[in-house]
Amino acid sequence: MDPETAHHLSMAGLRTAEATGMLALASPDHPELDRPVEVMGLTFPNRIGLAAGLDKEGNTIDALGRLGFGHVEIGTITPRPQPGNPKPRLFRLIPHEAIINRMGFNNSGIESGVENVSRSRRYRGVIGFNIGKNKVTPNEQAADDYLICLRAAFPVAGYIAVNLSSPNTPGLRDLQGAEASARLLETLKREQEKLAAEHGKQVPLLFKVAPDLDDAHIKDLARVFRDGGLDGLIATNTTLDREAVAGHPRANEAGGLSGKPVFRKSTDVLAAFAAELGGRIPIIGVGGISSVEDAREKIRAGASLVQIYTSFIYQGPRLVREIARDL
Numbered sequence: 591m592d593p594e595t596a597h598h599l600s601m602a603g604l605r606t607a608e609a610t611g612m613l614a615l616a617s618p619d620h621p622e623l624d625r626p627v628e629v630m631g632l633t634f635p636n637r638i639g640l641a642a643g644l645d646k647e648g649n650t651i652d653a654l655g656r657l658g659f660g661h662v663e664i665g666t667i668t669p670r671p672q673p674g675n676p677k678p679r680l681f682r683l684i685p686h687e688a689i690i691n692r693m694g695f696n697n698s699g700i701e702s703g704v705e706n707v708s709r710s711r712r713y714r715g716v717i718g719f720n721i722g723k724n725k726v727t728p729n730e731q732a733a734d735d736y737l738i739c740l741r742a743a744f745p746v747a748g749y750i751a752v753n754l755s756s757p758n759t760p761g762l763r764d765l766q767g768a769e770a771s772a773r774l775l776e777t778l779k780r781e782q783e784k785l786a787a788e789h790g791k792q793v794p795l796l797f798k799v800a801p802d803l804d805d806a807h808i809k810d811l812a813r814v815f816r817d818g819g820l821d822g823l824i825a826t827n828t829t830l831d832r833e834a835v836a837g838h839p840r841a842n843e844a845g846g847l848s849g850k851p852v853f854r855k856s857t858d859v860l861a862a863f864a865a866e867l868g869g870r871i872p873i874i875g876v877g878g879i880s881s882v883e884d885a886r887e888k889i890r891a892g893a894s895l896v897q898i899y900t901s902f903i904y905q906g907p908r909l910v911r912e913i914a915r916d917l
């Protein structure tokens with residue numbers, strides 16, 4: 591089946607199964623998956639979460655939560671709805687257990703995301719909002735887009751992740767430059783402080799980075815993040831590097847590569863950040879986890895929490911439980 595059709599069918603199936611009680615029968619509550627852990631001042635029921643991009647609109651949270659995820663990161667959500675890139679834009683590289691995607695932030699806008707989250711009543715885990723800028727917004731005004739999303743999401747979000755690392759919005763990764771990210775962080779931290787006073791609660795602010803960063807760049811960014819008071823880091827997004835899948839007929843599709851082939855690179859970047867940050871900023875490790883052992887390696891490299899996306903597509907929910915139980 592075409593991967594994007596399969597995606598929509600599966601998500602609709604999950605929602606129906608949840609709404610009719612079938613999912614509760616097939617996947618009863620697992621108290622042994624409760625392994626509460628405190629990170630960034632939040633209590634996570636376990637250490638494994640769903641990475642951004644699967645539940646872009648936040649309309650499947652209850653069902654995904656029932657499968658064992660201790661946190662669900664919805665989005666990327668932009669201020670206004672946008673259709674994303676022309677199809678096809680999602681490709682499976684099956685022998686590699688990998689995906690290449692160039693979705694381009696297809697989503698129904700921040701208002702709809704906030705509405706969906708307000709409606710999800712059952713989920714007891716942490717809901718992260720991954721926010722981005724609209725494609726038509728020039729980088730000079732990107733901060734305004736992030737501010738719009740930050741303000742709208744703040745009352746209902748567990749944490750807010752600023753996506754600086756999607757390869758599919760032209761110029762977005764330029765915001766990962768040391769100067770650009772320092773400026774953006776300062777603006778968002780100021781707003782976060784105001785919002786915290788207004789709402790009487792704090793919502794941690796995280797940045798999500800790419801795996802395609804060299805050591806000098808990581809050093810610079812780590813300094814910016816420390817000095818700017820960033821609350822958490824998500825390492826990493828998908829890679830532009832195709833070395834690990836060379837020879838596959840889809841290897842040269844434009845977009846970001848995820849799954850097994852990104853594990854090494856992503857984990858090296860995580861470890862490099864962890865060394866620079868010295869435990870002062872918690873890290874969520876994501877990128878290529880496809881087994882309990884991979885999840886353990888992310889923790890050893892310095893992650894406090896982990897996320898999966900691609901291996902959930904290839905292996906299904908059993909892996910979620912195995913990792914939740916193990917970590």
Ligand SMILES: Cc1cc2nc3c(=O)[nH]c(=O)nc-3n(C[C@H](O)[C@H](O)[C@H](O)COP(=O)(O)O)c2cc1C
Nearest residue numbers: 641642643666691826827848849877878898899900
């Ligand atoms: C189809 C697809 C769509 C994605 N969309 C987003 C997104 O909107 N925002 C984001 O920050 N990351 C997005 N990602 C990246 C994932 O959140 C994750 O960082 C990456 O896939 C590496 O993890 P994995 O190897 O477990 O998939 C997407 C990944 C895939 C495969």
